[in-house]
Amino acid sequence: MMEVRQATAPASVETATNAELRDRYLVDGLFADGEVRAVYTHEDRMVLAGAVPAGDEALALPAFEPLRAAHFLERRELGVINVGGPGQVLVDDAPYELGTLDGAYVGLGRRVAFRGAGARFYLVSATAHTDHGVAVFRRGETEPVELGEQRGASVRSLYRYVWGPGGHPSCQLQLGVTVIAEGSVWNTMPPHRHDRRTEVYLYTGLSDGDRVLHVMGEPDRTRHLWVADGEAVISPSWSVHAGAGTGSYAFVWAMAGENTDYGDLDPVALEAL
């Protein structure tokens, strides 16, 4: 199943109802046992998906009809983060083990499937013009960038898996995981935009009763979304993206667009919000 979402205009955020905001920017229901569920957004043509293998069967990544492709990665590259228990990503039938919050990159042209009951694979894809191979990223072997401060309740560790020059090469994709420290609540504070890229956050590790208050929109007219575990938010290039949780959490960030320079971002001063 693949849902298609159109691109949207920044001014429409200010007047949208809550239901309209959720329909356009919140992505829920990606994870269902034994299925691959996907959303194609026209924001930089990113595809988000959840793949939840059940039993011992390998779950193949389908060539969803809206792609009009013989197979999913015919004209695309893929990032994978396991947000569940241990499992395997099969790339051209070769298995790669991924633990919780480990990641993988799969380049153009390869065939992908998933295996392992208990694993939950979050997938992000962008259009690609050349093959950049296959890579696995282990959270335990990745040196995080430490950000934030205790007085701002924003202490967090940012694990960069695919992040442009200095990391594994990609056509467009950048991908990583940020883990909020115990007792901190804020991500991406102070916020920023990046006019040359779309970004998607997938929140994970939240308890059932907890939520993240995710802030979006142009800096001087923001709105919010209440986000539960396993839900994602699409941030078009004009939107800030930051959030505060009612409990501890982590999130997968992924970008695609004009360049793969992680540092190409436009900080937004708090006074401008």
Ligand SMILES: O=C[C@H](O)[C@@H](O)CC(=O)C(=O)O
């Ligand atoms: O462009 C960068 C992305 O928004 C994230 O990498 C930021 C982030 O994880 C954080 O500051 O908490």
